[in-house]
Amino acid sequence: MTENTVLVLGSDPAPNLGRLSGRAEVIFADEKTLADRLPTADVLLAWDFTSDAIRDAWAAGGPRPGWVHTASAGVDRLLCPGLIEDETVVTNARGVFEQPIAEYVAGLVIAMAKDFYGSWELQRQRRWRHRETLRVAGSRAVVVGSGPIGRAIGQTLKALGVKVDLVGRRERTGDPEFGTVHASGALDGLLPTADWVVCAAPLTDETRGLFGRKVFDRMKESARFINVGRGPMVIEQDLVEALRGWRIAAAALDVFQQEPLPSDSPLWDVPHLIVSPHMCGDTLGWRDALAEQFLDNYDRWAAGEPLLNVVDKRLGYVPVQ
């Protein structure tokens, strides 16, 4: 049997793939060399999941790997018509980010309810100013995205006493934890009920630009918006106008149209907008967890067994069973 070649896009820092020693040839590529090396690969590991290089390289033609694994939950950076039509199997990092992201969103919800940011600003000014804040328990959240990350967010918010409506692509009734998971068409009707609107959906043709003026106009003036999905789901200029116009109370973005966010972006200092650098799911040890997850799936690949976390390439995510 010929040794498999595992091509890794990205090496800063490199994944720990020591378990492949003697079992596969591991070669690395960067954005510039990817297209040249792709025809030699049996397996492609998209370790640098911030790159669009796979889409470009795929279009160049030639032999293609039978399996592409991305060290991310979202697959929007790599899916392209050629990859969708090829027989190549795509898998993702489902299971690594859910709980950290859910904790992060719960923290943002409490931080906004309790005005931690106001207190911190007052601390800088050495001013003691008591305020009355909000109860989290009993408030209502609409979480857009009913995959594992959206569900984990919903579960964690429910544990804090928040009433949660999950919105997915299609309606699903009888969900043991959320009752009815609403179809995307129900979003308009749910928005006016929400104290918190959380975007945790995959970036697809359906969700691109979903959160724009029409959405923000339907939200309560006291409501807050949180995006932990992908930047292009939000029309950033519309969000800025909604915040500057006091049409919604606050927002937190961990993801952006352009990442890293340039230092001259106007988003850095919009009132009541919290900016963080796409880190909500990244807890200590996450890179090792991502490498282990790939290696476990590699064992299946080498043994001819079905892979875990197979993406439906036309939907753009791993369907919930």
Added chain:
Amino acid sequence: MTENTVLVLGSDPAPNLGRLSGRAEVIFADEKTLADRLPTADVLLAWDFTSDAIRDAWAAGGPRPGWVHTASAGVDRLLCPGLIEDETVVTNARGVFEQPIAEYVAGLVIAMAKDFYGSWELQRQRRWRHRETLRVAGSRAVVVGSGPIGRAIGQTLKALGVKVDLVGRRERTGDPEFGTVHASGALDGLLPTADWVVCAAPLTDETRGLFGRKVFDRMKESARFINVGRGPMVIEQDLVEALRGWRIAAAALDVFQQEPLPSDSPLWDVPHLIVSPHMCGDTLGWRDALAEQFLDNYDRWAAGEPLLNVVDKRLGYVPVQ
């Protein structure tokens, strides 16, 4: 039957006691007039719970009200030898603050685990700097205080997957939610296990100055300290030295030796110290909830029924049933 006189300490803002109209005479006092008016009162409502005036007034002698209710969980501001020895019944605001304080502490835990404060500082500087943060689930908390507030904090942290040890005055085994509630003597042994040490105990002779150098020295260098109890339980200078010396990682104080914290206090700008103005339990509508709670107990008082939330004046808190 002579109309009862209800004396209210504090009137800024005044409680809504409309339900007493025609049933009791309501008179108000401030710190200066309290001693003069106390002998006329059947009931004293300590509405301004930040004042020490009751202790001073009680010592002046003369007839004393049969019931004192304080619009706070802690009774440290009013208990004094005379009040303890008199037959006067003391009740507190148990039930109003538990859930808001628990949410607040959970928010601080997540905010510190996810370095929200670091992200906010970087946002001010318009700098995109990804960091790896901590998982909350699986971390360990020691909550000092096993009354309703400590229990609510413990329950909320448990809902986030934190392993929680509660510490009370005496050991109690077989607790349905926490297993063994540890005796105060067990604290030294628990401190090195904790990622989070939370003070939610009543201020008593036993807890005054409890959190000093010896405690901070036993904590992990990576651990964080949170005080939502009362300021005098912490030796503030020792905490400052522990933070400046990197002996613990961070702290958050909502309560202080001196409140309001003076603008020239060194506490405002200690590295990794979060300061907030004694507001962790105060959600919108809290004053109305406090007034309603007093009025409900007043109905019992007027009917000769047992009062709710009766403080054990020698212990300094309402014993858990």
